[in-house]
Each structure stands twice: as C-alpha cells, then as structure tokens.
Amino acid sequence: MLLQTCRxxxxxxxxxxxxxxxRPLLAACLSLDTSGGPEGYTVRTLYFDDAYETDVQDVxxxxxxxxxxxxxxxxxxxxxxKLEYKCKTDTNVMKHAIVLSKPEAVAMITGDCDFLLQREEPFAKEVFARIKLGAYLPRVIVSYRRLAYVQPMSDIRVTFDEQITAGFSPRAFFDADPADWPVLTPDYGVLEVKYSAYMPGYLQKILMQIDDISGANSKYINARLLL
Structure with a gap:
C-alpha cells in the first residue's frame, strides 16, 4: 500500500x-494524536545516503x-x-511511503533491495532505481520521543521531538537501544508544524510566542554532524 502526503x-x-x-494552547485547539499515549511515543529512523553523501550536502x-x-x-x-522517500522544496514537502515486512527491512539494511522490484507500488521501483544508481547505504539511526497534536479536518499536524539521540551501527536498527549519542542538549527539542493549504490564524498566534526562527533544523543532519 502506498501512502502519500503533500504539506x-x-x-x-x-x-x-x-x-x-x-502545550496547553495547542491542546485547546488541536487533538492529541491517538497513535501515542498522553506522553507521546518513540520514533526510530534509519537514514540512507548515496556514495557522495549528496542528501546531507544539499542541506x-x-x-x-x-x-x-x-x-x-x-x-x-x-x-x-515504513520505507519513506521525502522530497522537500523550500517549505513544500512530498512524502511517499510503503510498509515493509521485517525481513524486507533487514534485507535493505544489508544492501539487498531487489525485493522492491516485486512490489506492486510504482514508488517501490522508483526508490529502487534511486538507491541503485546512487549506491545508497544506511548511514545513521535517529531516535526520539514525539508528542503530536493534529487537526484532521484541516490536515494540520504539530509535533515536538525531544530526547533525540543518534546511533552509527545500522544493523542495530531493531535492537532495544541502538542510539545513545545525544543530538541536542537534553533541554532542547524540535518543533515541527505541518499543514496543507494554509496555517490558521490561531496557530500563527501560538507560534508567535516561540522566540526562534523557522529553518532547516534536520534531526538527520544534526546526527550526521556528530561524526
């Protein structure tokens, strides 16, 4: 099954x-993401890059x-x-995703992605070509605790990620604790705001209280810079 979002x-x-x-302001106008409990959930991501580390360098x-x-x-x-391919142009993001079995994910981590050719989704063949042509390899694991608020009717999603850590052994992706290098100091996290058509005024007012500037604050890039 192909999952696709554009935000x-x-x-x-x-x-x-x-x-x-x-947080109380967000909770007053958005709903807590039901996929996690009241204190959020853990996300673990294994990033790939090509032989020249083009994806890192572009950022x-x-x-x-x-x-x-x-x-x-x-x-x-x-x-x-999930196998995800995320394309970003300025603040416009298109994300394609397909669900993999654990054996498929293990095969991909060890350098065998031929199974993608047997998948029905056209995206699977596109990402296969990208991986093969660019000689993509697994680079870094990033793990964090995420709290998410959503407004499905407006396709709004606000997340806050903290306890962000990195691990540099890709084959440890399924281990209990593969990422133990702090990416940010414990008192900092990453707030992400995603929306489709426009950002509602109430959300703009909430964000005005943040004493910071939106930018390319990639957890992946921060993790890679630890090397």
Missing part, C-alpha cells in the same frame, strides 16, 4: 520548557530541493516498518 513544513529548535508553555549547502530515503518504526513495536 508545508516548518521546523524550530526550541527549549523544552518553551514547548511546555505553549548544508542550503539547496532548496532536498531528498531523504529512510526506514522508520515505532518501538517497542518492530513489526511495522
């Missing part, structure tokens, strides 16, 4: 304390067009894994 995306690196100041060079290839799961459940 605007803004990111802010802010103090954890500052997020918890605006560091400030390129408007950027891509990411990644595997994602939600511990402690390691049975549902």
């Amino acid at each position: 605007q995306e803004m990111k802010y690196v802010i103090p954890v304390a500052e997020f918890y100041k605006i 560091l060079d400030g390129m408007l067009n950027k891509q990411k290839v990644r595997l994602r799961l939600y511990p402690p459940d390691t049975s549902k894994i």
Whole structure:
C-alpha cells in the first residue's frame, strides 16, 4: 500500500520548557494524536545516503530541493516498518511511503533491495532505481520521543521531538537501544508544524510566542554532524 502526503513544513529548535508553555494552547485547539499515549511515543529512523553523501550536502549547502530515503518504526513495536522517500522544496514537502515486512527491512539494511522490484507500488521501483544508481547505504539511526497534536479536518499536524539521540551501527536498527549519542542538549527539542493549504490564524498566534526562527533544523543532519 502506498501512502502519500503533500504539506508545508516548518521546523524550530526550541527549549523544552518553551514547548511546555505553549502545550496547553495547542491542546485547546488541536487533538492529541491517538497513535501515542498522553506522553507521546518513540520514533526510530534509519537514514540512507548515496556514495557522495549528496542528501546531507544539499542541506548544508542550503539547496532548496532536498531528498531523504529512510526506514522508520515505532518501538517497542518492530513489526511495522515504513520505507519513506521525502522530497522537500523550500517549505513544500512530498512524502511517499510503503510498509515493509521485517525481513524486507533487514534485507535493505544489508544492501539487498531487489525485493522492491516485486512490489506492486510504482514508488517501490522508483526508490529502487534511486538507491541503485546512487549506491545508497544506511548511514545513521535517529531516535526520539514525539508528542503530536493534529487537526484532521484541516490536515494540520504539530509535533515536538525531544530526547533525540543518534546511533552509527545500522544493523542495530531493531535492537532495544541502538542510539545513545545525544543530538541536542537534553533541554532542547524540535518543533515541527505541518499543514496543507494554509496555517490558521490561531496557530500563527501560538507560534508567535516561540522566540526562534523557522529553518532547516534536520534531526538527520544534526546526527550526521556528530561524526
């Protein structure tokens, strides 16, 4: 099954304390994401890059067009894994995703992605070509705790990620704790705001209380810079 989303995306690196100041305001106008409990859920992502580390370099060079290839799961459940291809132009984001079995994900981590040719989704063959032509390899694991608020009718999603850590052994992706290098100091996190058509005025007012500037605050890039 192919999952596809197209949204605007803004990111802010802010103090954890500052997020918890605006959390009651978010809770008053958005719904807590039901996929996690009241205190959120864990996200673990394994990022891939080509032989020349083009995807990292495009971000560091400030390129408007950027891509990411990644595997994602939600511990402690390691049975549902998504292969995602994320394309970003300025603040416009298009994300394609398919669900993989654990054996498929393990094969991809060890360098065998031929199974993608047997998938029915056209996207699977597109990402296969990208991986093969670019000689993509798994690079870094990023893990964090996420709290999410949503407004399905307006396709709005606001997330706050904290306890962000990195691990540099891709084959440890399914281990209990594969990422133990802090990416940010414990008192900081990443706030992401995603919306389709426009950002409502009430949300703009809430974000005005954040003493920061939206920018290319990629957890992946921050993790890679630890190397």
